[in-house]
Amino acid sequence: MRPGYADVPLILGIETSCDETGAGLVRDGVLLGDALASSMDEHARFGGVVPEIAARAHLEALPQIVRAAVDRAGVGFGDIDAVAVTAGPGLATAVQVGLAAGKAYALSLGVPLYGVHHLAGHAAVDVLEHGPLPGRCVALIVSGGHTSLLVLDDLVRDPIVHLGDTVDDAAGEAFDKVARLLGLPYPGGPAIDRTARDGDPAAITFPRPLTSARDDPYGFSFSGLKTAVARWVEQHRGAVPVADVAASFQEAVADTLSRKAVAACREHRSATLLMVGGVAANSRVRSLMAQRCAAAGIELRVPSPRLCTDNGAMIAAVGDLLLRAGLPPSTLGLGMRPTVTLSRALIG
Known part of the structure; x- marks a missing residue:
């Protein structure tokens, strides 16, 4: 332990925004320990997260997870x-338990x-693996x-x-809905990732939403893509x-995300792209993004898959930054605040 390290603040982070119950301990940008429980199996038979089930699972798991x-x-x-906790956004009953x-x-x-x-937690978690963020960067939260x-x-x-931002379905929602169309289990992201390894990404040309010249260059919409898949399956x-x-x-999702993210870096003269969130754990999204960033001379920062999904370490990481910044x-x-827009890392 370096001299004076024990005097550096230790932050407990708590995350309960959806179906993951997470706790983590961070000190000076270093993750000392974390734990995670999931109620995913309890939601699987419903094809999506049931807020009341998630809240009850958080109540039961949280003391043991923190310990x-x-x-x-x-x-x-x-x-x-200090204690850092998710105050939003998320399922209201789930957020309330953690708060x-x-x-x-x-x-x-x-x-x-x-x-x-x-969402600030998703961005901050990368600091635990790759060190401080650059003074300015483009971030894709997916x-x-x-x-x-x-x-x-x-x-x-x-x-x-x-x-x-997305104007309708987020990428993760589209993965869940397409998985259901294909008879794959919930959650859809990992199921599609596994199944796609045996498929041909060029077999069917699905649309790349909001990528024409007249569209918002940085907007996202995955509802139409999901509908295109549904129609193809029906036919x-x-x-x-x-x-x-x-x-x-x-492939359509990975192509859309990577096109827009690289274009944003170029236009805003950012040498770094930070990609975070659960869909950032998808193997094809990661590989295509890495390929296109390398070709454009952009540094890609993306956490390891286990830190892409919801966890307590990411909330502790934000708390650590807030405390060291003197806020x-x-x-x-x-x-x-279950529907709060991301404008600042600190809520309240």
Whole structure:
């Protein structure tokens, strides 16, 4: 341990925005320990997340998950200097469970509370693996409920600029819906990724949404792509090559995301693209993005797949940045914000 390291603040992060119950401990940009539980199997038979089931699962899992993260970090509760918790966006009942727990831990430990934006957590988690973000970069957040292109300066000090967002289905939603059309299990992203390995991505030419000259260059729309897949499957009922459809759909998503992200870097003169969120774990999205960034001379930063999906480490990472930047904490009266837009990392 380096001299004075014990004096550097230790942050507990708590994440409960959807069906993952996560806790993590971060100190000075270093992840000391984390733990994660998922209620995914309980939602699978419904084909999507049921908010009441997710909230109950968070209630049951959270104390054990926090204890596991603390134990893995090799610290005690008395060593925690601040608590960071997702205050939004997310499922209202799920966010409320985590926020209430975060307040309870902060109050009982006598430490400040930081209510943070879930999507800022996805951006911050890359710091834990690749070090501080550059002074300015373009970020692509691509997850189950969000697909956004952003310009980031200082993640916690400066306003976050939106270049474009999804106007309907996010990429992750489209993966889930197409998987259901193909009879693949929930969650759809990993299922399509696995199935596509045996398919031909050029077998079917599905549309690349919002990529014509008259379209918003940084906007996203995946509802029409999902509908195109549904129509193709209906027209070929009884003879659907599932692997080819999965691979062709996945290619359309990866092509669309990478085209827009690289174009944004070029136009905004960013030498770095940060790609985060659950869909960033998809093998084809990662490989095509890496290929196109390399060809354009752009550094691609993307976390390891396990940190792309929701986790407590990412929330602790935001809290760590906020505390080191000297930003004031949230109040214990902070309310959950299930639909809050990402404009700043700190909520409340």
